[in-house]
Amino acid sequence: MPRMHRDRVTKTPRERRHGRIRLTVQIMAAAVMNGYAAGFLRGKIYTGKSKAVCVPVLNCYSCPGALGSCPIGSMQAVAGGGKHKFSFYVLGTLMLFGTVLGRLLCGFLCPFGLIQDLLYRIPLPKLSMPKAADRLLRYLKYAVLVLLVLLLPVLAVNRFGIGDPWFCKYVCPAGTLEGGIPLILRNEQLKNLADTLFSWKLGILAAVMTGAVFISRCFCRYLCPLGAFYALFNRFALYQMHVSEQACIGCGKCEQVCPMAVDVTKHINGTECIRCGKCKAACPTQAITSGFLRQPNQQKGTNHGTES
Ligand code: SF4
Ligand code: SF4
16 A cells, blocks of 8 residues: 655755756756747647757646647657657657767756646655555556557557547647646637547646645656656766775665665665666765766766666
8 A cells, every 4th residue: 555654845055056956957958948838828839940849858848838849749750740750859858868868858947747746745645655566556657658659650540540649649648738737727729629638638738737636746756757768878877876895885865765665785776766866966975976077086986876
């Protein structure tokens, strides 16, 4: 059974400083990617040239402020089109970002990640998932990626040979929040078109947002297809984290603060770490370090964060 608990609230100055910096980066990234303010007022999406460029995180194409395209949406749109092409441009972009940063993108740049982080700050008791269920549910996001993003748009087609963007159309809560709701609020025509499907999507959004209040980053952990994609790169990405065996005193503070419930001292470079840096800020002995292509604390100890 899931257990309710109170989240640790006392933070050190180092943790507070890190929290402020990360929040600022997250807000700035969301604002830059959705900087077309006029779109929110008019209830219309931006259609300028920058829309041909993919952003590296989940950010709905139909958000009235979006200046770029969502990679997951683009991939489905190309795959589901009449010619069922594969978008090498999108795949290449994602692989490049994954190879350099891994899931740092989830921890610092994703607007839907920011929304979940803010929801988790609501001071209500938090839920600890039983380990077995948590481990099983984490595989769901890979099923979402393979089935809803890659296969169904190509295989389930109409009589014209065109497939639906299954993830965007039937699941994506970020799309409902950033695109569907603002457009419907400002656009009378669209308001009249809101149907059962939109109600279904609202239900999914409500479930995910409620979940995020009690389970940190629940969408990233269990459902996000882009998180699943970047997870595959974490172990090999240029950006890596390290735990010094000699400096670590086994106090467990890193694991208490980790929003992804990572076994920090053993699997910090595994698939689930979103590189948020909270463990690094909380560690009293500064045993955790991070950086590009280097293992900063190897002189002091061994890097043992290589398993997923
Ligand atoms: S292991 Fe550290 S950096 Fe990774 S998600 Fe957990 S707290 Fe964030
Ligand atoms: S917080 Fe630092 S010292 Fe404590 S267990 Fe984690 S890595 Fe080790």
